[in-house]
Amino acid sequence: MHMNTRRDFLQKIGASALMLQLSSLTAFADAPGRITEPYEGKILRVAIMGLGGYGTRVAEAMKACTKAKLVGVISGTPSKVKEWQTKYNIPEKNCYNYENFDQVKNNKDIDAIYVITPNALHHSQVIRVAKAGKHAICEKPMALNAKEAQEMIDACKTANVKLLIGYRMHFEPRTLEVIRMRKADNFGKIMFFQAQCGFKAGDPKQWRLNKALAGGGSMMDIGIYAINGARYMVGEEPIWVTAQETKTDPIKFSEGVDETIQFQLGFPGGAVASCLSSYNINHLDRFFMSGDKGFAEMQPSTGYGPIKGRTHMGELTQPVTTHQTVQMDEMATLIFEDKKPVVPVNGEEGLRDMKIIDAIYQAVKTGNKVNLII
Numbered sequence: 548m549h550m551n552t553r554r555d556f557l558q559k560i561g562a563s564a565l566m567l568q569l570s571s572l573t574a575f576a577d578a579p580g581r582i583t584e585p586y587e588g589k590i591l592r593v594a595i596m597g598l599g600g601y602g603t604r605v606a607e608a609m610k611a612c613t614k615a616k617l618v619g620v621i622s623g624t625p626s627k628v629k630e631w632q633t634k635y636n637i638p639e640k641n642c643y644n645y646e647n648f649d650q651v652k653n654n655k656d657i658d659a660i661y662v663i664t665p666n667a668l669h670h671s672q673v674i675r676v677a678k679a680g681k682h683a684i685c686e687k688p689m690a691l692n693a694k695e696a697q698e699m700i701d702a703c704k705t706a707n708v709k710l711l712i713g714y715r716m717h718f719e720p721r722t723l724e725v726i727r728m729r730k731a732d733n734f735g736k737i738m739f740f741q742a743q744c745g746f747k748a749g750d751p752k753q754w755r756l757n758k759a760l761a762g763g764g765s766m767m768d769i770g771i772y773a774i775n776g777a778r779y780m781v782g783e784e785p786i787w788v789t790a791q792e793t794k795t796d797p798i799k800f801s802e803g804v805d806e807t808i809q810f811q812l813g814f815p816g817g818a819v820a821s822c823l824s825s826y827n828i829n830h831l832d833r834f835f836m837s838g839d840k841g842f843a844e845m846q847p848s849t850g851y852g853p854i855k856g857r858t859h860m861g862e863l864t865q866p867v868t869t870h871q872t873v874q875m876d877e878m879a880t881l882i883f884e885d886k887k888p889v890v891p892v893n894g895e896e897g898l899r900d901m902k903i904i905d906a907i908y909q910a911v912k913t914g915n916k917v918n919l920i921i
């Protein structure tokens with residue numbers, strides 16, 4: 548998912564372009580409602596802030612949206628703005644840079660801004676979006692810590708705008724099926740969850756390995772999927788955390804940039820989660836959950852897809868979707884219709900993950916078990 552080596556990058560470009568085509572075909576075949584019933588509600592008009600790797604992926608996926616539309620950009624690179632204007636038919640009046648985007652306040656043709664910049668920028672940018680009176684969609688991790696996350700929530704409340712976090716897995720059909728089965732008691736009492744999330748980070752100069760921009764290391768970027776996954780799979784909030792860090796390359800992964808962290812979460816119902824987050828181990832994208840009546844296993848579990856998995860009842864066969872297309876259509880209804888998703892994607896949901904990340908870093912530092920007050 549995070550493309551860092553050149554070989555990976557090339558492989559994934561090919562695979563993802565193909566998947567985009569295949570998955571939109573599948574989406575149409577499996578969800579005829581998308582074409583036979585034209586959407587007549589309000590369209591969410593979105594400007595993307597940060598035209599990098601993931602911003603580009605979201606923009607491409609939004610072409611297939613029926614309830615959301617890319618109408619604007621915020622970028623520090625004029626050449627990228629020009630390119631996007633041509634590619635997505637974006638009018639000049641909907642283009643901003645990082646200095647002047649507060650003026651979006653006066654733009655009636657933009658409803659929401661999707662912040663897809665390096666982690667350390669999310670806090671101030673979301674607060675500026677809120678002050679401009681626009682809904683904020685923010686990538687994960689929503690902030691560098693729980694304190695910042697709370698300030699973002701407060702700013703959006705004060706401005707009376709919505710704050711949503713880019714948790715695309717919360718709309719993924721096979722993930723939702725496992726959650727449905729857990730709620731239907733198909734797995735019985737959940738006793739164990741395991742997540743392995745990681746990849747080898749390539750370029751040592753990238754912002755992901757820069758503490759000031761990333762706020763940490765693998766935990767901020769990919770370990771957060773294990774935390775979030777543990778919560779939506781088990782269906783409870785953890786009450787304690789223990790964690791251990793291993794660092795094999797202190798030059799590449801400098802002070803404050805975690806290479807590999809193993810962590811454990813304890814849940815009130817008795818379940819424990821055993822998780823691994825790494826920037827130095829490839830092919831880690833797996834969830835396993837065990838209850839006293841059954842199990843679920845997903846691999847890949849949080850990549851761009853197709854998500855694959857099985858339970859004690861058989862293979863998961865729900866439709867393969869383009870995650871970002873479904874996410875943005877769903878977010879339009881969350882913003883305009885006050886709908887509640889199966890798993891929340893609001894600021895409070897992001898804050899819960901940030902509290903756990905804070906606790907994991909504290910547990911690594913002290914070697915102690917950290918109790919969580921969620």
Ligand code: NAD
Pocket residue numbers: 597598599600601602623663664665666668686687688713714715754760768
């Ligand atoms: P990227 O490096 O590809 O893009 C980042 C963009 O931010 C670039 O266009 C860069 O020019 C811009 N930028 C603005 N100000 C900057 C500054 N001061 N320093 C550096 N860059 C600056 O990164 P990305 O992979 O697109 O990640 C962006 C965000 O999206 C991160 O928070 C990341 O965690 C998140 N993300 C989420 C997913 C997901 O599946 N939900 C996947 C990838 C990334």
